[in-house]
Amino acid sequence: SEVRIISDKEIEGYTRVRGGWNIGEPYTVYFYAVFDTPSDDCGTWKSHRVEPGKREQYDTSEPTGAYFSYRTSDKQKVTVKVGISYLSTGKARMNLSEMNSWNFDEVRAACVSRWNEILNKIEVKGSDEQKKIFYTALYHSYLQPVDKTGENSKWISDEPYYDDYYCIWDTFRATHPLFTLLTPSKQVDMLRSLLDIYRHEGYAPDARSGDDNGRVQGGSNVDILFADAYVKGLKGIDYELALEAMIKNAEVSPGDDERKEGRGGISDYNEKGFVSTKLERAGTRTMEYANCDYAIATLARGLKEKEIAQKYMERSRNWQNLWNPDVESLGFKGFVWPRYSDGSWWSENDYSVFQGGTWPDFVYETFSWELSFYVPHDVNALIEKCGGKEQFTRRLDTYFSHEKWDQRWYMGLFQISNEPGFLTPTLYNYVGRPDKTAEVVRKTLKERYNATKEGIPGNDDSGSMSSWYVFHALGFYPNTGQDLYLISSPTFEEAVIHLENGRDLSIKAKKASDKNIYVQSVKLNGEPLDACSFKHTDIANGGTLEFVMGSKPSKWGTVGVENQL
Structure with a gap:
């Protein structure tokens, strides 16, 4: 942090922020503050050392601040306006000029x-x-993502710029479709922003904050947003570039940090047709990559790229490669199940299909009963895998009515508190x-x-x-x-x-x-x-x-x- 007292009414400075949810690179927030009342005294502080009268503290990677003191009359109010920027204190001052009223x-x-x-x-x-x-x-x-157009700290561009995608894995299911319905121009701007990030950083993110990509929770779900925009007729998007970005996700490994962007485990997925147990979130990744591949096929078909469309339509069936027809639970057979690199199935009897999961696990924020319903692009084939319409209906009935496994679950096994179950209630429609x-x-x-x-x-x-x-x-x-x-x-x-x-x-x-x-x-x-x-x-x-x-x-x-x- 750094701070400077400019006058008896003005303070400016910045703080550099590290870490955060996406474990991203450091970013800086600059501020300019102006008061309506002159201060009587002032000073600064660093860590636990208060220094009255000192008007500036330079950056030593310690907590830093400034203060004004006032001798006020009864019920007197002191008002302050603060402008922020991700570029400079001067830009923070300019941003504050938009607020004319005190x-x-x-x-x-x-x-x-x-x-x-x-x-x-x-x-x-x-x-x-x-x-x-x-x-x-x-x-x-x-509330999110945030329009930071004109505040991009990484590159200069005429394109819109949005940050704080927390994250598309969550929001592609309902939030972005709501934008498409109510404010399609905003959704177009967000997709243009995602494509501009791809141009300059090599990947369209699944999540982004502090001007840095991360973290990928399931699939490369930005793919689904591009397909959704195309089939719903949104204009003003470079769909050829979008297809290029989607194929980059599907074909190029993000390298050592597979939680940052792209698709982790695609060496397995593209070679075997599934992500094996040697890699984290193998079940979630396989099921979601199949849906993302369907999105690629959808856009490719629309752009008359027949070979690309056929290739990814075939890959969209990869979810079936983790469907173990012999696994049985609550009277139903066939579930998404862990699979080793050699193609054999996970065989330990104590692995429960009710098992939840997080980053290093087979599934992410879900469990096999729930994830086995996640084939949004191929529901009719899923119904067949489950034994037909009547058996599929009974399976849904059990999912929504079975006795709670523990306090995490609500209304049977259905957990509305996590996104993988969002679509499941409407599967009855099929x-x-x-x-x-x-x-x-x-x-x-x-x-x-x-x-x-x-x-x-x-x-x-x-x-x-x-x-x-x-x-x-x-x-x-x-x-x-x-x-x-x-x-x-x-x-x-x-x-x-x-x-x-x-x-x-x-x-x-x-x-x-x-x-x-x-x-x-x-x-x-x-x-x-x-x-x-x-x-x-x-x-x-x-x-x-x-x-x-x-x-x-x-x-x-x-x-x-x-x-x-």
């Missing part, structure tokens, strides 16, 4: 007005409690049982979200838990990387989404209530919708979704999911 309430009101530009994009008709939870969730969804999707979703919304300090089911992970709530409260949920929304159970009788293009998407759910959770019928843009899914391109230019809700399951949606790519 009136706190006026500044706060301006901030509220800016936030309402986002929050007012969705208008809902419901109780005060419902609105409080919903709009808090929407607010949380837009077997024509949207009534069961509605039951699980509504129970989760009611019991795991509220307006208290414990109002979300786990770490919000950059708005992930909150974005999950926003989507399901509206009545649908994305399967990211595909032009596909899966219908669940709308909670509001009326909701209007004011799209960025100036048009509206009107959502009406007649008779929706805590009792009437089952969809009886749906009209999309005035036409009956028999499938329990629809496309983003059906609503991107506005339209209407009209639900009729009831207290008992109906025959609606039994045709299952259409339009899966």
Whole structure:
């Protein structure tokens, strides 16, 4: 740290930060502070040594600061404004010049007005409690990543620059699709930023903070964001460059630090078709890389790159290479299972399919029961592996209702507090049982979200838990990387989404209530919708979704999911 007292009203300095969640390189935060009242005395300090009257402390890698002292009258207020920058104290001073007012309430009101530009994009008709939870969730969804355009400390570029992706492994499932629906121009800017990072640093990150990439938790999930943008028609993205970045992830090892970027263990994955037990997070990596390969195939197909599309479509089936049909649990056979380099299966009897995991383990923030449902790009093949629709339905029933293994689990084995289970409730739609999707979703919304300090089911992970709530409260949920929304159970009788293009998407759910959770019928843009899914391109230019809700399951949606790519 370094600090300097410029006058009896001004202080400037910086602090250099090391470490942090992504174990990244050091970065520096500069500040400039100005007070509305002249100080009577001043001084600085370093570590535990206070030095009255000294106006500067240079950087010695010790904690450093400055202080002003005041002889105030009764109820006198001293106000300070602070500007920050990642480039220099001069830039911090320039940034502060954007704030003209010294009136706190006026500044706060301006901030509220800016936030309402986002929050007012969705208008809902419901109780005060419902609105409080919903709009808090929407607010949380837009906290990260952070727009640091003009504050890039690494290189000069005309492209947008975003930092604090904490991380795409969490946010690709719901948060980024929410941006695509509500503020597609922001999502485009974020993807352009990710591509600019690729241009200058060699990898589009899965996570980034402090201007440095890290850490990769599962797959190279930025791949799925590029595919999602393409199939949903977002313009202004260099998709050829995106495909290049995706193939770099899939083919070039990140080297010694496999948690920093790219795909760890791809030497195994590309040679054997799975990541073996000699490498960490082998199960999670294999399953997620298969979905990422499907994203590559999707974009390549769109760009008329037929050979690339075919190659990665074949690789997208690699999840089957960790499917052990002989493993049995709770009356069901076939699970994702550890596999040695020689192709043989993990044989120890005490390895439980309920086992959770973290960085060095076979699975990451999940367990084999849950991870075995994670084939979002090939659900129909998964259903076949599980023994067909009826057996798959029974397996989902067990997952959501089995007696708790321990206090980590909620509602059977389903843990909404971690992202790998986000899509699982809507898998019922693929077997024509949207009534069961509605039951699980509504129970989760009611019991795991509220307006208290414990109002979300786990770490919000950059708005992930909150974005999950926003989507399901509206009545649908994305399967990211595909032009596909899966219908669940709308909670509001009326909701209007004011799209960025100036048009509206009107959502009406007649008779929706805590009792009437089952969809009886749906009209999309005035036409009956028999499938329990629809496309983003059906609503991107506005339209209407009209639900009729009831207290008992109906025959609606039994045709299952259409339009899966």
